[in-house]
Amino acid sequence: MRNTKKFIVIGAGVVTLLAGGGAAAYAAAAAPTSPAAPTAPKITAERAIELAHQQVQGAWVSEVDHDDSGEWEVELVKDAQVYEVTVDAASGKVTAHGAKQADKDDDANDDANDDKGGDRDDD
Structure with missing residues (x-):
């Protein structure tokens, strides 16, 4: 019974990590890309x-x-x-x-x- 609880807890942790990582990857891919900030000219x-x-x-x-x-x-x-x-x-x-x-x-x-x-x- 003890091993079963460990597997359930570990399994739940793995699922949470995978879901969180997947959500973060999706958010990064879905985020609109902002245009590059203009750079100051080297010559004034x-x-x-x-x-x-x-x-x-x-x-x-x-x-x-x-x-x-x-x-x-x-x-x-x-x-x-x-x-x-x-x-x-x-x-x-x-x-x-x-x-x-x-x-x-x-x-x-x-x-x-x-x-x-x-x-x-x-x-």
Whole structure:
């Protein structure tokens, strides 16, 4: 009779462990996977600006953006030219560099055509 009680207790313990382990495995498999947390870029914005200034010396920075592809996009302005410099956020390598003419209808040039908020009637 003693051995029977031991087998029942041991059997119940084994069943409990298996059921608990199975439930834990099911919960882990059924849990939704969370997207990986974004990692901070190795190259800081300040360093990306320094690298962009090496490409376009004497320019001022008008915009800095870190995009989803892991690159810094630095926009610089010098002598009515807008330069776009792309810097890899992991390595610091300049991956793109280009210039375009600044818009004539830019906010800096709007003063001559600004009607100071009033309605303008050209009739």
